[in-house]
Amino acid sequence: MDVTSILAEWTPYLIGGISLTLGLVAIALGIGVALGLPFALVQVYGPRPAKAAISAYAWFFRGLPVLVLLFLFYFGIFPAMGLDLPAFFVGAAVLGLRGAAYQSQIFRGAIQSINEGQMIAALSLGMTRLTAIKSIILPQSLRIALPGWSNEYPEILTDSAICYAIGVAELLTRTSQIVAVTYVTMPIYLCCALIFILLNYAGMRVIHVVEKRVAIPGFGAGAG
Amino acid sequence: MWSKKELPSRASGQGQDSPMKDDAFVLRVEDIHKKFGTNEVLKGVSFNVRKGETIVFIGPSGTGKSTLLRCINQLTIPEKGRVWLHDDEVTNSGPKISYFRQKIGMVFQNFYLFDHLTAVRNVEIALLKVKKMDPESARRKALYELEQVGMKGWADHYPAELSGGQAQRVSIARALAMDPEVILFDEPTSALDPELTREVLEVMKKLAKSGMTMLVVSHEMGFAASVANQIIFMENGNIVEQGPPDALLYDPAYVRTRKFVGQFADLTQRKD
């Protein structure tokens, strides 16, 4: 049995795995931003108890291994809440919640790096804090956060493989299936590695293009 | 605290130019106290401002002059004291402070232009977000104000691409666009190289002559001598002396004033 025929036969199966992997990543990144950005705003502008709560959240989700979080939520927390979620959604949720923990710190750093004069000037023109945050602080801090944030993509992409442990049929799981069935190991595994590397590269290219398109002359790391 | 030389003929603020016809005060500042930690920076400052007056605050660094300006538009909240714009109280006004900040413009030492916006966008953003103007009118007004400060040709440039003097002029346009009644200038040229200071002072002179009410904290004695209606000398959180430039700069009543002003003797040679 040679490698090329195996690959040809199993390609559709692998593609299914790739789409699940990308699905996990997309949902996780979405949750990460949707939660991470508000969390960051609360940590910079919010009342002290809220700040502490979010610090605790970040400490918890960043301090635990992904594997332990997956086990905890899949076998423990969600069933205890009465939720019978498929493994895919548990995986996406865990990666998302963890992503939010990391991203809240990235956004927080970016927001805090903005010179306080920007807020002062905005207030002096009669803007409310909220308007100032929306029109002045966020447009700048999101651009500043982009390089640090872009590390989230490779990280979540490689972490998605850990969802193997709770049986999500993503790329690594399916690769293992193929190996188990065909008894061909190295070539298949290396193909899988290659696919991950290419997905990584493609994603980073996209982010790079976005970075270029939103860039502002003279603005960015080192300015302000 | 009023200078010994506040005789009736001079006390009404008639300096070199007589800009106003009525006696109403645009701004009244009463007994401002401000502490930072244990350090009392303002120890009871009061003064009044007439329409069209240009008042320049001088004094050693760290005597609370900038803090005083920030207490007027409530960017800093004083422990004690009140401020009125015409008959409306600015202090303790809650959410209405946004309205007052539209009427009281401010120009900062470090410009604080919005780094992510072009010059024209910097000038128009508050018109759009605070005054809720429609985009066309806002753009027209913004370009008009940029032209007033001589920066219309740089409308589409970002702050990083402007020199200090250019940036400061844009920031003056940004304050002007709100059609304020008073503009506060917080050491507007202190962060600029000497060559660039001139272009900003020219804009400020033009503004003063056009009748704008201005409060200026500055070390530029030449500007104070030629443009101010009143000079207020502050030291240690108090007003020491106040009066028209002729009196305060060349023949002050208090020794402390004399000592401070004496450092700038060459700059305060009578000009014009």
Added chain:
Amino acid sequence: MEPAGFITDILIPALSQGLVVTLQLIVLSAPFGLLLGIGISLGRQYGGKNLSNICKLYVIFIKGCPLLLLLFILYFGLPSVGITLTAFAASVIGFILCNAAYNSEYIRGAILSVKDGQTIAAQALGMTKWQVIREVVLPQALRRAIPGLSNEFIYLIKYSSLAYMLTVIELSGAGKLVATKYFAYNEVFIAVGIVYLALVTFTTVAVHYLEKRVAVPGMIH
């Protein structure tokens, strides 16, 4: 079985055994991961064109490849080319390779941040290339890289849990076995989580002291 008994008679012994294995994994992986990381960054920065490219490709491969996949390759894949490793050995080697790749990036960044003048002055004094690296560049670069390196060390602590996927019964594996047997998922994994949090927090504090102890006055990090 009542909770107190469960905890003392079953949970704590099991987790302790698992913790010992976790610590063994970490203690073996970390030093070699650091050394290999230094080696790769030096190879990349100072090696000839070929060595530099090999190091670059190595880093790209490891960074793009999930750690779990790397472990599978080492444990399930290598036997087909004649190399059979125990699960423990495969785990340690995988952790070393992964840790080294990320370490080398931090160290490389730190090397690049050492001012040119430093190496020029050293060369002017007659030092050879390797002397310059050993005496001038590395001492500064490694200090600057401490935040990044300690970050990677913390990752090592957490990702050591993946050894369970190769059937090494480390901390999380021990927890999973107990939890499955006694249907006590929440309790067990919260306990496991607490141990990891303790390890991570302890490391963070220890690194803080380390940074202070090796700091050179006036040298900006």
